[in-house]
Amino acid sequence: xxxxxxxxxxxxxxxxxxxxxxxxxxxxxxxxxxxxxxxxxxxxxxxxxxxxxxxxxxxxxxxxxxxxxxxxxxxxxxxxxxxxxxxxxxxxxxxxxxxxxxxxxxxxxxxxxxxxxxxxxxxxxxxxxxxxxxxxxxxxxxxxxxxxxxxxxxxxxxxxxxxxxxxxxxxxxxxxxxxxxxxxxxxxxxxxxxxxxxxxxxxxxxxxxxxxxxxxxxxxxxxxxxxxxxxxxxxxxxxxxxxxxxxxxxxxxxxxxxxxxxxxxxxxxxxxxxxxxxxxxxxxxxxxxxxxxxxxxxxxxxxxxxxxxxxxxxxxxxx
Amino acid sequence: xxxxxxxxxxxxxxxxxxxxxxxxxxxxxxxxxxxxxxxxxxxxxxxxxxxxxxxxxxxxxxxxxxxxxxxxxxxxxxxxxxxxxxxxxxxxxxxxxxxxxxxxxxxxxxxxxxxxxxxxxxxxxxxxxxxxxxxxxxxxxxxxxxxxxxxxxxxxxxxxxxxxxxxxxxxxxxxxxxxxxxxxxxxxxxxxxxxxxxxxxxxxxxxxxxxxxxxxxxxxxxxxxxxxxxxxxxxxxxxxxxxxxxxxxxxxxxxxxxxxxxxxxxxxxxxxxxxxxxxxxxxxxxxxxxxxxxxxxxxxxxxxxxxxxxxxxxxxxxxxxxxxxxxxxxxxxxxxxxxxxxxxxxxxxxxxxxxxxxxxxxxxxxxxxxxxxxxxxxxxxxxxxxxxxxxxxxxxxxxxxxxxxxxxxxxxxxxxxxxxxxxxxxxxxxxxxxxxxxxxxxxxxxxxxxx
Numbered sequence: 001x002x003x004x005x006x007x008x009x010x011x012x013x014x015x016x017x018x019x020x021x022x023x024x025x026x027x028x029x030x031x032x033x034x035x036x037x038x039x040x041x042x043x044x045x046x047x048x049x050x051x052x053x054x055x056x057x058x059x060x061x062x063x064x065x066x067x068x069x070x071x072x073x074x075x076x077x078x079x080x081x082x083x084x085x086x087x088x089x090x091x092x093x094x095x096x097x098x099x100x101x102x103x104x105x106x107x108x109x110x111x112x113x114x115x116x117x118x119x120x121x122x123x124x125x126x127x128x129x130x131x132x133x134x135x136x137x138x139x140x141x142x143x144x145x146x147x148x149x150x151x152x153x154x155x156x157x158x159x160x161x162x163x164x165x166x167x168x169x170x171x172x173x174x175x176x177x178x179x180x181x182x183x184x185x186x187x188x189x190x191x192x193x194x195x196x197x198x199x200x201x202x203x204x205x206x207x208x209x210x211x212x213x214x215x216x217x218x219x220x221x222x223x224x225x226x227x228x229x230x231x232x233x234x235x236x237x238x239x240x241x242x243x244x245x246x247x248x249x250x251x252x253x254x255x256x257x258x259x260x261x262x263x264x265x266x267x268x269x270x271x272x273x274x275x276x277x278x279x280x281x282x283x284x285x286x287x288x289x290x291x292x293x294x295x296x297x298x299x300x301x302x303x304x305x306x307x308x309x310x311x312x313x314x315x316x317x318x319x
Numbered sequence: 320x321x322x323x324x325x326x327x328x329x330x331x332x333x334x335x336x337x338x339x340x341x342x343x344x345x346x347x348x349x350x351x352x353x354x355x356x357x358x359x360x361x362x363x364x365x366x367x368x369x370x371x372x373x374x375x376x377x378x379x380x381x382x383x384x385x386x387x388x389x390x391x392x393x394x395x396x397x398x399x400x401x402x403x404x405x406x407x408x409x410x411x412x413x414x415x416x417x418x419x420x421x422x423x424x425x426x427x428x429x430x431x432x433x434x435x436x437x438x439x440x441x442x443x444x445x446x447x448x449x450x451x452x453x454x455x456x457x458x459x460x461x462x463x464x465x466x467x468x469x470x471x472x473x474x475x476x477x478x479x480x481x482x483x484x485x486x487x488x489x490x491x492x493x494x495x496x497x498x499x500x501x502x503x504x505x506x507x508x509x510x511x512x513x514x515x516x517x518x519x520x521x522x523x524x525x526x527x528x529x530x531x532x533x534x535x536x537x538x539x540x541x542x543x544x545x546x547x548x549x550x551x552x553x554x555x556x557x558x559x560x561x562x563x564x565x566x567x568x569x570x571x572x573x574x575x576x577x578x579x580x581x582x583x584x585x586x587x588x589x590x591x592x593x594x595x596x597x598x599x600x601x602x603x604x605x606x607x608x609x610x611x612x613x614x615x616x617x618x619x620x621x622x623x624x625x626x627x628x629x630x631x632x633x634x635x636x637x638x639x640x641x642x643x644x645x646x647x648x649x650x651x652x653x654x655x656x657x658x659x660x661x662x663x664x665x666x667x668x669x670x671x672x673x674x675x676x677x678x679x680x681x682x683x684x685x686x687x688x689x690x691x692x693x694x695x696x697x698x699x700x701x702x703x704x705x706x707x708x709x710x711x712x713x714x715x716x717x718x719x720x721x722x723x724x725x726x727x728x729x730x731x732x733x734x735x736x737x738x739x740x741x742x743x744x745x746x747x748x749x750x751x752x753x754x755x756x757x758x759x760x761x762x763x764x765x766x767x768x769x770x
Binding site for chain 2: 069070071072152157158159174176177178179180182261262263264265266267269277280281282283284
């Protein structure tokens with residue numbers, strides 16, 4: 001198929017708009033039968049795909065209407081909207097949502113900025129470039145639990161941690177990170193982990209920038225800073241958006257550092273950790289499911305709004 | 320190909336596809352059951368004592384050739400979830416389970432575990448009376464035994480004899496918390512904390528030691544009517560004392576410190592005292608520890624009660640839904656017998672003998688020798704603590720550092736998070752305990768309905 005369509009697009013003159021709607025093709029006779037046959041062949045796979053992806057969610061919705069405490073199975077019953085009322089009234093959800101926004105938002109912004117700096121530094125030829133790139137990517141390859149342990153014991157430990165040791169050179173007394181700044185410890189860990197990811201995407205963006213454009217800017221007498229500000233940054237916008245989107249999707253699932261370092265104390269109870277607590281410490285399956293459903297709804301609403309308005313990547317005008 | 324043929328082929332593939340998809344759920348039901356052999360499925364926590372047991376199963380098979388054990392090891396939380404799900408849904412997947420002291424009374428009350436009282440009494444050589452009474456009480460409900468203890472622990476105060484001598488201090492045999500706080504202040508310096516006390520959030524972390532402090536300060540989680548007592552004077556005074564001690568002379572960054580972290584700190588010569596589990600002593604005296612041989616042990620500090628040690632045990636229980644209860648009992652008897660202590664000692668080393676359940680274990684000369692200073696004290700504490708009334712006022716449950724209601728994990732966990740906020744000054748202690756009180760009240764209401 002691609003072989004036949006390719007020349008057709010190539011025939012379009014540059015700048016000419018693509019046809020808005022693809023041509024509707026009427027299939028007849030033999031072709032139609034083949035199409036129908038193909039659909040039948042694909043049905044089992046489609047049904048399995050629907051079952052696998054949607055059944056867990058439907059089951060979650062069902063659980064969310066159940067009064068079900070794992071430790072009191074004899075009391076299991078239909079709860080109506082009790083669980084949803086509990087989600088709203090017991091005051092854990094909004095602080096948790098807020099904590100998630102602050103931790104994930106802070107980490108995304110920090111890692112994006114650091115990733116941009118590193119990407120710009122890497123986007124040039126120098127000896128040992130490959131080695132530097134590999135070293136910089138490493139934090140992203142470390143498992144989240146391992147990363148959390150590294151930060152807890154090697155970096156942020158009060159007595160023997162490297163961060164406090166480093167601070168001592170500036171005459172700053174040791175900081176009890178986990179007790180006094182639990183939110184920051186999670187942001188540190190996440191930023192450390194995801195900066196390489198941001199860097200990789202932005203680096204790809206930098207390397208896709210046409211050399212002629214930069215040369216032309218240079219000829220026109222633009223300074224390096226001006227070139228970066230007016231040529232490179234706009235070019236990177238879609239890449240940064242993609243990095244932000246993917247980074248947010250990945251970081252919003254943060255669980256390991258919270259479980260290992262702060263145990264949800266001090267405004268670090270992110271939504272995934274709250275859900276875990278309700279389900280496995282509170283053993284309230286119904287309530288946890290209701291939290292899950294509400295989270296999904298809010299996520300869909302926010303994501304749709306964000307994708308429609310903020311992100312050029314997903315709007316047609318960008319093409 | 321004609322159209323009908325195509326359609327038929329399409330239908331066939333559709334049906335086959337469905338069949339394949341659906342049959343994925345069926346599958347291996349019964350794996351090779353040898354005739355005459357009973358296979359018992361044992362869900363176990365994966366701690367060292369249980370791993371030792373799996374190595375010694377050969378001895379059990381030699382005595383019972385017609386019983387096979389299918390041992391499934393899990394991490395503590397996984398086990399708790401898997402086992403709870405199995406017993407709560409009457410699944411009957413596991414015949415035998417290791418059950419923590421916190422769950423045994425709850426599960427016993429729900430009749431999820433087999434009542435072992437008569438089975439245990441029927442065999443005089445098993446000698447139920449040999450188990451420490453507090454441990455036995457801890458795994459009973461209404462004086463019926465629902466599990467048999469495999470190993471147990473209490474808590475005590477570990478202190479550095481050398482540092483005390485240097486500073487001219489003497490540790491009394493039964494210290495009070497005021498004395499301990501005083502020692503801690505004197506021994507605290509920039510290199511070494513005066514005392515390590517767990518403050519990592521979690522009902523099993525911070526609130527294991529802290530609840531024993533609450534008990535001896537005259538506080539409690541619930542009174543006899545299941546009214547929550549979390550923001551009442553006794554509870555508040557105890558937590559205030561705990562926080563003050565931490566602030567003045569405890570480890571820095573307390574929110575990071577649970578059992579493992581305190582063990583590290585103390586055995587790396589960075590704390591002068593440590594109040595924690597009796598089972599920690601083995602690691603403190605091990606080769607890797609910088610302080611081995613320099614540590615003294617005394618009873619848990621007290622204020623208003625005579626004793627304040629906690630009580631924990633890992634126990635073996637038989638699923639009420641098990642179809643092989645007789646065989647399962649044979650296994651329980653083997654693993655918790657007097658002879659088992661000898662077996663572990665002679666085959667794997669005496670320091671690996673499961674501690675804290677049977678008085679007879681502490682009469683074995685080899686064990687006494689290997690157990691050093693802390694073994695006889697552990698035995699004494701284990702027989703002295705009172706899980707029926709650990710505090711000043713009576714309580715409607717049996718248990719020292721926990722409340723045997725299903726919601727306690729949640730109550731303890733959330734309250735501990737609030738207390739950490741008080742430690743760091745993000746909230747006042749009163750605010751934190753008010754929060755805990757509210758959560759505890761909700762759980763108490765459930766309990767009132769049940770009662």
